[in-house]
Amino acid sequence: MKTYIVGNWKMNFSVGESSLYLHKLLLKIRAARGLEVVVAPSLVSLQSLSLQTDRRKIKLAAQNFFYRDFGAYTGEVSVSQLRSLVDYAIVGHSERRYIFKETDKDVRNKVAAALRNGITPILCVGETESERTFGETADVIRDMVLGGLSEVSAEDVKKVILAYEPVWAISGSGRNVKPASPLDVKDVFSLIRETLKETYGKETAEETPLLFGGSVSPDNAGGYLSLSDCNGLLIGGASLIAPKFIDIIEEAKRLKSEK
Numbered sequence: 001m002k003t004y005i006v007g008n009w010k011m012n013f014s015v016g017e018s019s020l021y022l023h024k025l026l027l028k029i030r031a032a033r034g035l036e037v038v039v040a041p042s043l044v045s046l047q048s049l050s051l052q053t054d055r056r057k058i059k060l061a062a063q064n065f066f067y068r069d070f071g072a073y074t075g076e077v078s079v080s081q082l083r084s085l086v087d088y089a090i091v092g093h094s095e096r097r098y099i100f101k102e103t104d105k106d107v108r109n110k111v112a113a114a115l116r117n118g119i120t121p122i123l124c125v126g127e128t129e130s131e132r133t134f135g136e137t138a139d140v141i142r143d144m145v146l147g148g149l150s151e152v153s154a155e156d157v158k159k160v161i162l163a164y165e166p167v168w169a170i171s172g173s174g175r176n177v178k179p180a181s182p183l184d185v186k187d188v189f190s191l192i193r194e195t196l197k198e199t200y201g202k203e204t205a206e207e208t209p210l211l212f213g214g215s216v217s218p219d220n221a222g223g224y225l226s227l228s229d230c231n232g233l234l235i236g237g238a239s240l241i242a243p244k245f246i247d248i249i250e251e252a253k254r255l256k257s258e259k
């Protein structure tokens, strides 16, 4: 299975800055077999970056979209409009769920819409700090995984990338958080694989990529990537700083060659 290193730029960089940053990354990154580097710039930059990028080195993801393909939805962009621009789309990120009040229904419709349009959804799931404190992590993760996949046919489940992103470990805007330990992540990865196995069978459980996200840095990336269930990382803050993002990619390459 591939290793995915996905950078979520969130609402950062102007169109010009995004282009300069991508240029810098393209100069430094060499394509490597089995390693998929993806960046999710702001929507306004996608058109120009899609012309600029070398997809063998860096593919693009959308951070958000609406699940209808077209129609009277002022201000929205559909995933069908993004088809020629991106290969991936992030769905259900906690910032969308909690700041923009996206519902479980929105999330499952978006996952289905992405697949319908040939775009790989990166479905984010993760418990909040209070859910973890009250011992609800397993229930929350199970509900989010099965809820998010509920409009997907059993044979298509492995086309979805799942990203475990504990909300309490996401660094967000300047928040100082304690990163998750690889042991915390290992337990939740096992739970996700088990949930997929019970519902969709062993093969799907083994072939569905699982990423981790939450305060990933060059210092801790190797700890997560070394987990046997880990197929990559979703990176916010550190993906905005070229040397950090590149260090993480190099670490992923190194570990991939050892596996």
Ligand code: PEP
Residues within 6 Å of the ligand: 008, 165, 169, 170, 171, 172, 213, 214, 215, 216, 234, 235, 236, 237, 238
């Ligand atoms: C994220 O928001 O998806 C994320 C992982 O952010 P950070 O790496 O900054 O915690």
